[in-house]
């Protein structure tokens with residue numbers, strides 16, 4: 001381990017003994033001591049006691065400006081007053097009904113007004129949304145095969161647990177990536193119908209279509225892959241996907257679980273002016289509550305009404321969750337909210353790029369909507385394989401160094417990115433930049449000593 005990282009880890013351990021103890025207590029009772037694998041990292045995760053606005057406080061009492069925001073799920077910021085009030089009002093009037101109520105339709109209308117879909121159904125997580133959307137697409141087309149992209153993440157159901165972050169020795173050719181199953185416990189039959197292509201490489205998609213003529217039900221894509229940092233689609237790529245799907249009678253599914261709320265009012269569809277056949281939403285549309293939705297053209301979604309594809313769920317449209325979602329759409333994701341976030345993000349991205357240039361770091365900062373990241377690579381990353389070239393130990397020095405300076409710059413893991421909430425202030429951005437400016441010379445020194453170290457580490 002290089003000296004700069006060792007120093008930051010030593011300081012982290014001095015500042016966070018309570019987190020270390022909390023993990024030791026949880027360890028015997030939950031695998032890795034946490035509730036989701038992404039929350040586990042070495043030496044131990046920061047345990048949080050309280051959150052409010054743009055801040056979290058850990059169990060040792062450290063106040064941290066939070067740009068993690070639950071993996072980008074709370075663009076509203078913690079405890080947004082409008083969300084809290086909507087949920088409190090609803091709590092007195094029933095939390096779960098298992099019977100329809102009118103707020104569901106109101107929320108469906110809000111979504112349909114912003115996104116190019118005609119009908120939606122609700123669920124509780126991004127995983128459920130992509131699972132149901134794929135099932136609907138398969139039911140509609142009467143086909144089974146699905147094309148996904150290496151490095152894209154769509155949740156944890158079998159069909160998409162393929163080539164999420166495969167190890168280099170399993171990659172295969174970039175124009176025809178191998179199908180690499182990402183977890184044990186998934187029957188072969190569940191993943192056999194998943195085909196893999198390379199993001200920003202239309203030829204790799206065309207090849208899968210040609211080799212599986214008439215068999216592809218859908219292409220599912222994160223329009224801006226945000227599980228490999230932030231990768232922007234090159235001009236023409238999403239348009240090309242749209243054209244290929246139309247040509248081959250397959251549906252284009254935009255997984256907007258991350259981008260949906262955060263790229264702008266109409267998500268990636270509006271940002272890139274593309275009309276997919278289906279979209280999946282989750283995370284920030286719920287303002288801190290487990291709300292997800294999938295939707296599409298009326299004729300596509302109609303397979304549910306026809307009884308051809310079955311969709312159900314006890315917790316679908318839990319009343320408090322729908323109340324939170326309505327507050328988010330009406331009072332958080334407003335033109336003013338987006339204007340504020342966009343100007344904060346521009347300031348942060350530009351500020352980081354200035355600090356990178358001044359310190360001599362080989363890195364760049366990139367932003368999209370409410371999201372941004374610092375990527376320790378020499379040029380703009382285009383796909384999963386390039387993302388695997390980032391210097392992971394340098395990134396760890398960055399992350400722990402920022403946390404030690406009171407700023408959680410993004411979730412732990414170098415495949416993530418920061419989120420700015422409507423509750424982040426200009427002062428929060430200034431503090432983020434001040435912390436990075438303080439840390440950058442040490443990062444540049446470490447980078448010079450290490451050279452461009454490639455680790456290929458995924459998680």
Ligand SMILES: Cc1ncc(COP(=O)(O)O)c(C=O)c1O
Nearest residue numbers: 125126127153154155222257258
């Ligand atoms: C693009 C994308 N799709 C789907 C999911 C799965 O969502 P969830 O964790 O709510 O199941 C995620 C989670 O990070 C995601 O980033």
